[in-house]
Amino acid sequence: MRDGLYKKKLEDLLAVCRKNLRTVNEDLIRRAFEFSLEAHKNDIRASGDPFFNHPYEVAMVVAKEIPLDDVSVASALMHDVAEDTEFTIKDIRHEFGDTIAEIVDGATKISDIFRSHEVTQAESYRKMLLSMVNDIRVMLLKFADRLHNMRTLEYLPKEKQVRLAKETLDIYAPFAHRFGLAKIRWELEDLAFKYLHAQEYEDISHKLRAKRRERETYIKKFVQPIEKRLKEEEMNCDIEGRPKHFYSIYNKIVNRNKPLEEIYDLFAVRIVLDTKNNNDCFTVYGILTSIYMPIPERFKNYISVPKKNGYQSIHATVVGPDGRMVEVQIRTRSMHEIAEKGVAAHWRYKENLTTLDEEIENWITWVREIFEHADDEAPAKQLMESFKLNLYQDEIYLFTPKGELKILPKGATPVDFAYAVHSNIGDHCLSAKVNGRIVQLDSQLHSGDQVEIITSKNQTPNTGWEQFVVTHKAKSHIRKWIKDEERKSLNIGREIWEKRTKKLKLHLNDDDLIKYLHDYKVSDLNGFYLKLQREEINPDSLIHEIELKLKHPQKEFQNDQKGNGIFNRFLTTARNITGGITLFGTKENFMHSYAKCCNPIPGDEIMGYVTKGEGIKIHLKSCHNFVLMAASDPQRVVEVAWPSTEGGEYVAAIYITGEDRPGLLNDITHSISTYEDTNIRSVKIDTKDSMFEGSIIINVKNKEHLEEIIDRLRKLKGIISVRRSIEEGQM
DSSP states (O other), rough: OHHHHHHHHHHHHHHHHHHHOOOOOOHHHHHHHHHHHHHTOOOBHHHHHHHTTHHHHHHHHHHHTSSOHHHHHHHTTTTTTHHHHSSOOOHHHHOHHHHHHHHHHHHHHHHHHHTTTSSOOOOHHHHHHHHHHHHHHHHHHHHHHHHHHHHHHGOOOOOHHHHHHHHHHIIIIIHHHHTOHHEEEEEEHHHHHHHHHHHHHHHHHHHHHHHHHHHHHHHHHHHHHHHHHHTTTTTOEEEEOOOOHHHHHHHHHHHHTTGGGGOGSSSSEEEESSSSSSSHHHHHHHHHHHSEEOOOGGGETTTTSSTOOOOOOEEEEOOOOOGGGEEEEEHHHHHHHHHHTTHHHHHHHOOOSOOOOOOHHHHHHHHHHHHHHHTTTHHHHHHHHHHHHHHHEEEEEOOOOOEEEEEEEETOHHHHHHHHHHHHHHHHHEEEEETEEEOTEEEEEEEBBBBEEEEEEOOOOOOHHHOOOOOOHHHEEEHHHHHHHHHHHHHHHHHHHHHHHHHTOOOOOOOHHTTTTGHHHHHHHHHHHHHHTSSSOOOHHHHHHHHHHHGGGGGGGGSSSHHHHHHHHHHHHHHHHHOEEEEETOOOOEEEETTTTTTOTSSSSSEEEEEEOOOOOEEETOHHHHHHOOOOOGGGOOOOOOOOOOOOOOEEEEEEEEOTTTTTHHHHHHHHTTTOOOOOEEEEEEEETTTTEEEEEEEESSSHHHHHHHHHHHTTTTEEEEEESSSSTTT
């Protein structure tokens, strides 16, 4: 009985192939059927059915719903063999040749990409695209595979249902849309919607079922006068009510914020003409609008200007009986086949099915663009967003000044348009004229706009463009340009550093150099080289600082991570108390920052040095780095000072080290507080291996006050060193 069952399955499959395919190699399909049946003989699906049922149903989809060729049907029968059985691609290649082996291998690679549940490498997407570009049948096979998996999703655990449904909605349905596979797309969306929004799905389903008879009666009433007129004109056609898909209805409810009852195109009709003359569609539109009042703004002519996926049809909305609006599509039989089956409809009529001719090439031009311009270093998430952006957007139709048509996603800007014309025009896009008027580069374009791009050889992309462009081509070119410029800057910065260290004979490996960059808010060498190139770091000052620290390693405390936080808080507190800096004796708001090399605090003698990008940098007057810079460019030096404080006190920090012992902290705080009632603001002590180091922040009246406290602390038992928490020699 088992043999009889599979014999009938094979005959059913062959019958479907004979009906839908141009030519059928029945021996090929029989051998593929038997090979797959043998390979999967011990495998069971989650539903409890024999696993072979899955590749068989996928082959039926390929033969019936995406009718390609017998090679595709054979590949569908074996698409899981290499992935789930002991047989390999090499075995398939030996039995069935290179073409089928490559299609199965491509489908397997795509499965491998998604098995991880999340794509972690942009290269994975590139593999998927490359498989599609090599042979478009790979992706069409994956549509059939995913469609059958979604039809049997009920047997999987809830978590897996949600994951596969989301993946289907995010990737497979949009891809099907781009390939023009309308029927496949709608079913994939509805099945995914069912598992992702079960309650909303049931609500819509229930309401539509309840009004099904009323809807069918209305459509019949609407169609009757149209059928009569077309018969009088001797125009053969099929007119039918067009079912609206649940996910489409749900989106309209959400986007329009209206209840189901107010979504007018629930009443939808399609007129399919038995003619090869496209002008007959416009004749039918004229007949339609002579019977029912048209709504002009809802007219769309996709015949003269097809969608990017090849879709052609007239869309019109008219006011039907009882004042209800009805959406009508008018198309020829060949247009209808392309709308339903997309690239597969073209595939059926090609002589050489192993290569892509110019017409089919147009279906995946956008895939090639993504593949060619994909950034090797792009994060997977970024690439994923670009795919979604390109796969599933409404389109607008734009024109160059010479009348050339450009189809771009809704929301596109002049910069997107410039890159669509040519990457070089995009890179040098200075401004744009839309319908003769100058507009901002981030302006959104609209269908019918004529766009003229004005370029300049001095104009280059900038990071701001990436925030508003919407096409993958524009984004990838902008990112590439920015990265190329960053690489150039890195090389310049690296050369600056290497020349200076060589001249001053400083030998330092990369790991040691990074340790000295902490105060410059640089975490890696690339950031350091960029700051050098932008003149945000003075190489001579840094080299001098490094040489000082190499000579006096015990002074590393203020760069130590433990002490750095409290010291920075001290600096902020001290500077805030004084109320800032005065410039030329007048307190004004001006951009300034404090030099890390000398860390000036209120009470110090200071000077200002005008920098590029950071305003005035405040240094100690005696700072070695400042002396060097002032000598090389004295015009950048400005006079600055601390404003006087009302209380006559300022905040100071003391660094102290010594041998740990009982009562030490008490002795330290007593010695400070008993001298002229000195106020201690904070104390931080860390001990290790019977030694201690710490910082103390206090209020002092002047430098003499501070120096007396430092002197008192040095006299305590076990104290090794006491100093102000900045480099010595700067007091």
